[in-house]
Amino acid sequence: MAIFGNLNHMSLGDLLPLLSVQDGALEVFNLENHPRVTLYFRDGLLQCLFVAGRPADSLVARSIVTLLMSSTRGSFEFVPGAPERRCPHLLDWPLDRLLITVVSVQDEMRELERRLPHPETIFRKIRDEMPEDRRLADFWKRAQGRLDIGASAQELAGRMGMPLEHAQYYLFKLRQAGLVMPVRARAQRRSMGPSVAARLIDSLKQRFFGGRQAWNH
Amino acid sequence: MEPLKVVVSGPVGSGKSTFVRTLSETAIVDTDAFASEPIGKDMTTVALDYGTLRLDGQLLYLFGTPGQQRFDFMWDILTEGALGMVLLVRGDRPQDFPQARRQLDYLLSRQAVPYVVGVTRQDKPPVWGPEEVALYLGQPSEYVVGLNATDPKSAVKPLLRLLELML
Numbered sequence: 066m067a068i069f070g071n072l073n074h075m076s077l078g079d080l081l082p083l084l085s086v087q088d089g090a091l092e093v094f095n096l097e098n099h100p101r102v103t104l105y106f107r108d109g110l111l112q113c114l115f116v117a118g119r120p121a122d123s124l125v126a127r128s129i130v131t132l133l134m135s136s137t138r139g140s141f142e143f144v145p146g147a148p149e150r151r152c153p154h155l156l157d158w159p160l161d162r163l164l165i166t167v168v169s170v171q172d173e174m175r176e177l178e179r180r181l182p183h184p185e186t187i188f189r190k191i192r193d194e195m196p197e198d199r200r201l202a203d204f205w206k207r208a209q210g211r212l213d214i215g216a217s218a219q220e221l222a223g224r225m226g227m228p229l230e231h232a233q234y235y236l237f238k239l240r241q242a243g244l245v246m247p248v249r250a251r252a253q254r255r256s257m258g259p260s261v262a263a264r265l266i267d268s269l270k271q272r273f274f275g276g277r278q279a280w281n282h
Numbered sequence: 283m284e285p286l287k288v289v290v291s292g293p294v295g296s297g298k299s300t301f302v303r304t305l306s307e308t309a310i311v312d313t314d315a316f317a318s319e320p321i322g323k324d325m326t327t328v329a330l331d332y333g334t335l336r337l338d339g340q341l342l343y344l345f346g347t348p349g350q351q352r353f354d355f356m357w358d359i360l361t362e363g364a365l366g367m368v369l370l371v372r373g374d375r376p377q378d379f380p381q382a383r384r385q386l387d388y389l390l391s392r393q394a395v396p397y398v399v400g401v402t403r404q405d406k407p408p409v410w411g412p413e414e415v416a417l418y419l420g421q422p423s424e425y426v427v428g429l430n431a432t433d434p435k436s437a438v439k440p441l442l443r444l445l446e447l448m449l
Contacts, residue, residue, distance in 0.1 A: 187391040247391045269337060269438055
């Protein structure tokens, strides 16, 4: 039995149930702006994921599976019984749960689209505490060093090899958890002295209130 | 004396153009165009609004930024070297608050610019007050001012607060 095709005809979400009952390797290639991905399956588990021949850790693997789920450009071919390569980051993810998690994250990201932070907003760590959510914890472990000094989603996505919107999503969630905050540049620069400000205030009050002081009452 | 620049920013329809028009002592230069996507009004600012105020011999430029996200590169350009920034948000459109927070976080994390937030439409209840908006944005209450952008005496409040915070 051969399993092959194109992601615009069959999504990874459609494929996963088929792959949960057989062992082997799924090659995904001809992706848009993304190197070849190889996923190894055994006993209904996603064991390991390689990108361009390099093993991905759980954080990157999760991002890539999410990306593949929404990809409509790319070809795939399943090699049944393909011998598993040495896997330094064993994932052991049950496919049914993986499917549910990825779909719900995709839905949430779609829902949050307009609320996600700007790609270049710089965030900094404000609390040293491991998030309970495993997905967040993986991101937190990898990003902490950068977030100590301040980093944007764009920078983190580039360094971690994940899609930008995933890094935006993680920063949004970490902010909700009270672990990071956008850097505030407030009061780091004063472009004029207090005497100039006072003069302008007087002039504004004169102009708009005829000099009366009770503008804010 | 070198002219000083105040940048007026905020989501689409927050009252930026009105604010600049209300306070400017000269005819404002605007760059309105027909909106190319549904944003709740026919015309929108695509580059900037520009007005002036002369205060005790000091020229003040008022620059209004475009509110649509695809013009976000303009926020940075206009905010650079500014005396301060007024970020406006419509108090009767809580659905715009996330966009306002996104914009504020972005600009404040990149530029050390003094700022205040102005909550417009205070004359048109029901409307969120400045205290509630400050809580939502995670800002100290003194940084958030309520106003009616069509009334000069009210529109000037964010400018006054901005300057007071520099004292």
